[in-house]
Amino acid sequence: MSLDLAQIAIQIDSMAAKLQASEEERKQKLDFALNTLRSQSANLASLKRKIETGKTTWLVAGIEDKLDAHYPAPPSPEDFIVLATDGSHIDVDRHRSARCFVINIGIVRLNYGQTPSAFLSSLPMLHFKEEDVVLSSTTGSQQETIEGSLLGVKRSVEECHLLAELAKEVEANLPTVALLDGSLVLWGLAGQVYPAFVADALLENGLLKHLEELRQLSKGRQLALASYISFPRSTEVVNVLRLALCPYEPVDCDRYCASKTKERDCDNVAGLLDRELFEQLLTEGECSALFSSHSSIVKEHYREHQIYFFYVKTAGELVRVEVPQWVAEGRRLLDITHTIILDQCRRGQGYPVALSEAHEKAVITAADRDQFWQLVERSLARQDRMVKSSAKAKSKRMRWI
Amino acid sequence: MEIAAKVGEVIEASTSEFVAQCYQLHEPPPLGSLVKTKNAPGETYGIVYHAETHSLEPGRRPIARGEEVKEEEEIFRNNPQLAKLLCTDFRALVVGYGEGNRFFHYLPPRPARIHSFVYLCSMDEARNFARSLNFLSLLIEANLAVPVDEIVAASLRHFSQAYDDQQAFLVKAGKELALLLSGELKRLNSILRRLK
DSSP, X not given: OOOOHHHHHHHHHHHHHHHHHHHHHHHHHHHHHHHHHHHHTTOHHHHHHHHHHOBOSSOOOEEOSOTTOEEOOOOOOSSXXXXXXXXXXXXXXXXXXXXXXXXXXXXXXXXXXSSOEEEEEEXXXXXXXXXXXEEEOXXXXXXXXXXXXXXXXXXXXXXXXXXXXXHHHSXXXXXXXXXXXXXXXOGGGOTTOSOHHHHIIIIIIIIHHHHHHHHHXXXXXXXXXXXXXXXXXXXXXXXXXXXXHOSXXXXXXXXHSOSTTSOOGGGGTTTOOHHHHHHHHOOTTOEEOOEEOOOHHHHHHOGGGOEEEEEEEOSSOEEEEEEXXXXXXXXXXXXXXXXXXXXXXXXXXXXXXXXXXXXXXXXOOHHHHHHHHHHHHHHHHHTTOOOOOOHHHHHHOOOOO | OOOOEEEEEEEEEOSSEEEEEEXXXXXXXXXXXXXXXXXXXXXXXXXXXXXXXXXXXXXXXXXXXXXXXXXXXXXXHHOTTHHHHXXXXXXXXXXXXXXXXXXXXXXXXXXXXXXXXXXXXXXXXXXXXTTSOTHHHHHHTOOOSSOHHHHHHHHHHHHHTTSSSHHHHHHHHHHHHHHHTTTOHHHHHHHHHTTO
């Protein structure tokens, strides 16, 4: 029996009505939040102290600059290079005869200016060796299979890896911005879901290694790395306002507001998203103040690659841009990141063209996926191996007898 | 002796035609021109009857980008990835093959090979090929996606450029067509009009 749309339609109407009603309430909250932001702007030092000493159950941004600071886009350089990578993958399939996965990374280099040129490519990598598909602790006593969300993390690491390789090959004399899609923070590893050796493999010997390669490359040349987050759902800056509104110091949610029934001062802005705030605060082309990430995974593992972020209002939307510390520290690198991201969004009909082309190169369609598994099975059969696959899989696709 | 120019690479091939992708965007060989591709032990000859520029990926279409730009070249300069996302192909109808100095105006024993290079024949070679106009019968009977008469006329106009006395060649071709289209006066006149 298919979905009863008539019944659902009534429920959808009801949802739309409720959302409309909460719009007014949300607008009031937003106005209040903006006023708070402006009034708190002058209290940089005291706010910083409150953030450092506070214990909150939600993530608060570190502040470096006046909260309501906003900067117009600097002029774009005449000649510059944009690099981007994006990836997709074919996950491990338990029902197949071989345990393996594929990571496909789209690689893009775009040169603008006197000698425009483009390089669009993709690099697929098949992982099947024991040491590639399973992470092991140093003693070998603990293991973690790379699949599902962990494979997503591995893919992010490979995107950064290939971006660093690409950066090594471009001319060093032109301003260059290397772009990634998504966050630089490997959220998939947060929350102690995985044992320490997993963070070692994917962070220490993974992402951080490649960030360090990029940092070394950027010495003596204008090379910036940034990650681009479209339609961000973060609330870290709104949470700074929550902290500012809190009557207690040091702030301690567990101590003062553990009871759910108590009304909190910070509820007056809670529920808003950073992008709603900055959508109002910034005019098109402007970027916000710089903030730092206080997420535990960054604080504990990222060392000299602490992650900073800012918001930019492009013609299409309000985006979050994350940069490593060595980019944040240099006004020039921040400037070219800001202006080149805007430039890319203009050329890309609202989204950075380098990232969208990298995505196109990375895409693996359902047909690609099917063909890949067919190739695997044929190849294994050619090797005269007994192609063992689960009965469930066989029942789903009897291709041959 | 002019050297034939390399213009593309075969991406589809059958007994009666081949499709080639051009190396230069927007620069296929002219409609009606004679092209050749290696097909050991000799070469297969074709007449270009269709060319097309399109997106390399089926799901993606070009969009207009030049509203605020003065010159068309600027669109490609401002968006360098475009040249990598578009391609120009052309289709050639097989009209014969050659081995050494001999030409055969009938279909070759085997189709062209994928990835073989396609060359635009020099005027000398075109003149040698057209010494006999037997290939016209293959052309006239062809079932093409474009009006055949257009291609017949275009190819004859192209071949005539290889002769000092273009008019003499066109008259000779006209006589050959009159024989082939003896029962189709309307069609014959339509082609002859396009030879001017």
